[in-house]
Amino acid sequence: MPVPAPDTATWWQQGIVYQIYPRSFQDTNGDGVGDLAGIVRRLDHVAALGADAVWISPIYPSPMKDFGYDVADYCGVDPLFGSLADFDALVAAARERGLKVLLDFVPSHTSDEHPWFRESRASRDSAKRDWYVWADPKPDGGPPNNWLSEFGGSAWSFDETTGQYWLHIYLREQPALNWRNPDVRAAMLDVMRFWFDRGVDGFRVDAVEHLVPAVALTDNPPDPDWRPGMQEARALHRAFTAHQPEVFDAARAMRAVAKEYAPERLLIGEAYGTLPEVMAYYGGEGLDGFQLPFNFQLIFAEWRADAIARMVDGYEAALPPGAWPNWVLGNHDRPRIAGRVGAAQARVAAMLLLTLRGTPTIYQGDELGMVDVPIPPEMVQDPMEKNAPGQGFGRDPVRTPIPWDESRNAGFTTGTPWLPIGGAPPASVQAMDDASMLALHRRLIALRRAEPALALGSYRTLSVEDDVIVFERVHGDRRLVVALNFANTPRPLAIAGEVLLSTHDGAHETGMLAANEGRILVG
Structure with missing residues (x-):
């Protein structure tokens, strides 16, 4: 049975999200690290691509132990990236180009x-x-x-002063907030309001599945599928550290804050888990809850037509009634699609991403066909x-940084880039080549x-045979295959049919x- 088209559609249902990893997008001050002014400088690239919104990875003040995901101030901008005034200028520049932020x-x-943590750690009697x-x-x-840290080792670190352990699902320098405390919840919801007041159109909510681990602190059971050589954190099934019932209450609270501003303010949730x-x-x-809980299945899928x-x-089939799907091929944490499936199939993957029903997210550089860049041991940062x-x-x-042109350091920086540059022909070269990944x-x-059939139309798989998927998108009397x-x-x-x-x-x-060909036809 075909999945129907919606009667009405919001900007995020019709739109495309483009992820910007600011450290690697564009540097303007020669320190080798991208910044907010650099994002402004390259917004025309995003607009010319045809995206509708930019999602910007963390820019908050941070010691950068985990490159911004260790936040020291939720209501500021790290000097590495600029200032709040630079952020306001970015929002204004995005608006001029019709882009959401x-x-x-x-x-x-x-x-x-x-x-907050310094005060919390000061004594057991701290407020x-x-x-x-x-x-x-x-x-x-x-x-x-x-419990194990996602980065290896125990998820607990001992504090000599107070004689207790603090929880950190990630680095020891990333202590876990207690969302069961109403003051914490109120403070974090006020952070959302701070940025909504500055004009942001929504948030991608990081690592939400770990938000409220079980209060009983029960041991996680072994994962029978784990094998030596796999990530240590996967040795245990996250039965008591992820997807706890209180997490969904928190998601609803965040959505309520978004609704205070406008129904179309968007929340995208990062939650790795089973389909249910x-x-x-x-x-x-x-x-x-979240309008778009991230769907990571294409990142992990076996790259075969039937799969x-x-x-x-x-x-x-699993989507709740009225829920809107979304698709993503890559992000700042996972190997790039062009490296996973090869250059030829990466073009097929791009057509798949941009013709399935739902909101696509494009990770910066995937539109250039970038592959993972080898990192010499002495340059490892992560x-x-x-x-x-x-x-x-x-x-x-x-x-790694985006290769923009054929100048020194590919136009990314006048200084020494924080990571090596490469992975694809520069954007300026691809923009002049009708056969390039960017042009596609x-x-x-x-x-x-x-x-509208591609943006909003109904979806139905027509056939899967001999390494070929055929599906239709229909809107009104317009049918595309x-x-x-x-x-x-x-x-x-x-x-x-006519080849579009x-x-x-x-x-x-x-x-x-043809071999490795994707084709869109009028049905």
């Missing part, structure tokens, strides 16, 4: 240098002691339970790699804008898809 919101933990998760040692003096766990973040019957088709149909060197968990390769993205997005060849050899195509766009240039053989 989304910020990363990091509610589950702060930096250990945040004034803010209960703002964080503290627990007594076991009788033998060890950590309260077996992710679906729960939409909320109850009124869909009063992708099953995944898409399963996801569509604490995940430093804590487990040589095991391939580091995220630096996917966070621009054509796909332009067609999506021109065709998308055919994607996942094989590196030609495949027959039974459906004929192909991943391949030149003539298109009727009744046949």
